Amino acid sequence: MTKPILEIKNLSVDFVLHDRKLRACDDVSLTINRGEIVGIIGESGSGKTTLASGILNLIKAPGRIAAGEVIYHTREGKSVDLRKLKEDEFAKYRWTNLTSVFQAAQNVLNPSLRVKEHFLETVRAHDPKAKESDVLTKARELLSQVRLEERVLDCYPHQLSGGMKQRTIIALSLILNPDIIFLDEPTTALDVITQWYIIDILKKIQKEFGLTMVFLTHDVSIIGSVVDRLAVMYAGQVVEFGPVMDLFKRPTHPYTAGLMNAIPSLRDDVTHRKAIPGHPPDLMALPDACRFSPRCAHFASGVCAGDRAKTDMLYASRPEQLTRCYSWEKVFKP
């Protein structure tokens, strides 16, 4: 029986710029189950990182969370609304329950501290009385999990390669036994071989610790073979959510379908690959219609009228698959 670990309900994040409001993350609802791997894909500016920051309460001014609830179900069976916590109460959950590896992770290590000091500092922020030897034993264990040698503990960040830093940060994020980890573009800027290696390590860690993982990326090919369920974001909204296999084989939103068809791969016939025409909308000047309509072939051909009001909700296209396209039955005829 799958139990939810995180329920995100109607989360909206606004940024106020020059007296105008930009909704970077619009009414997002997702339920993430304990122990599963969820992928969130979307192009730059689609709101992936904002969503993760919203969940972790890391939104900085001029941004603010306009509405929504984030309910976290602890290992002990308690339910906490993370949005109602005060800053110091939330701090208790960060690292110990929810943790994140953010984009450009290579730059998050303090250049003037050795790797072991990062581990010590992190643990002592939560438990000032933690013994150095205990922390380092744990750190060594974690480093071997990510296949790094002990000597890394005594290194400064500049002595490590990009892939080693990324692995160090993954180990660091696990030091306080979290049960859900957000990985924002964990392999961007890394070479294919390093990328393969990091994904391989993450898969094994997930299995061993029974972690819940949330991958955020713009490149679906990286996570296609890793995740269980996939959410597709477009212009701040989730446009489709469901099991990864279904999204690949039977997408029910034209954007998902286009995205799956836009990636050049090594195996199949390349002549059928096609880009999605146009470009993502300006969030300050959204069309008064379905947000995808300017790029949608079915809107252009008149199959769908692109009624904005009807795209304010998600439709269940299959028992476990949700889509924002209300014309999905017409568009994706069996």
Add this chain to the structure above:
Amino acid sequence: MSLMELKDVSVTFDAEQRKGQKVRALVGLNLKIEPGEIVAVVGESGCGKTTLGKVLVDIYQPTEGQALYNGKDLRSLTKEEYRKYRLGVQMIHQDSYAALNPNRTIFQSLSLPLLQHKLVKNKDEAWGLLSELFEEIGLNPARLFLEKYPHQLSGGQRQRILLARALSVRPSLIVADEPVSMVDVSLRISLLDLMARANKKYGISFVYITHDLGTARYIAQHGRIAVMYLGRMVELNQIQAALDKPAHPYFHALIAAVPEADPTLRGGKIAQLPLKSFDMPSVINAPPGCKFHPRCPYANERCGTEEPKLREFRGGLVACHLVETI
């Protein structure tokens, strides 16, 4: 005669941190680029692929060896010939934002080379030529884009503008250094299509530098692929033949590491990469013998001492002692 040829080119830099040490970014590289062909250059970061591109456009000069344009050494060109070479070989950069002057409108930036090289008589003509070009590569209406500043455009649009800039001087070779790696996935293919079309329509040769084998295969379907490792070329072949039957063990590993989006192929994925270690050796202290031997699962004693030369194998070139047995 090849359009552009690199003959035994080596490029050596002084190591920044450790005085007196040398970084050998390119070592004894030979490459011929024929008119109208597409060559994809692939490899991990630090393998020298960008240095190769910069030698082609004469940003870096070879420490040893020669770069030839239409059969003539770049250093022996007359002023007029060099000017023609500069127009004939163009580059598209990875970071489209950094490649455009933020203080100038697109028209100001793009009309300058046209006026400088007297390809147009005046600004009106430049406007006409650029508008035509913009419509052709899908920046409609052209006026809207020509009057804008770089920050007002999206990454995909800026990358199209860089392509237009390269095309505007009617070059015979375009060196594209990771042109789509910073562009959203949904727009990548359309840019690659534009380049393929320019290649067909005007017979422009392309050198497509990338670490992404998927896009390399897409653009160079009928072209060649060069695989680089630590400054050396380790494999050169027709791209489809190379991908179907990779010869060099490094290329095997590179192909195996490419992520496959389709979840149905999950089971088909191999559990382990054919590699002994995942980290690239440093360019400064490159290992002796075959540069790949510390990571190669097949390496024997000879690989540790003797550096393999490029030789013919199954219609392509490969630098490996053991390729027949693998």
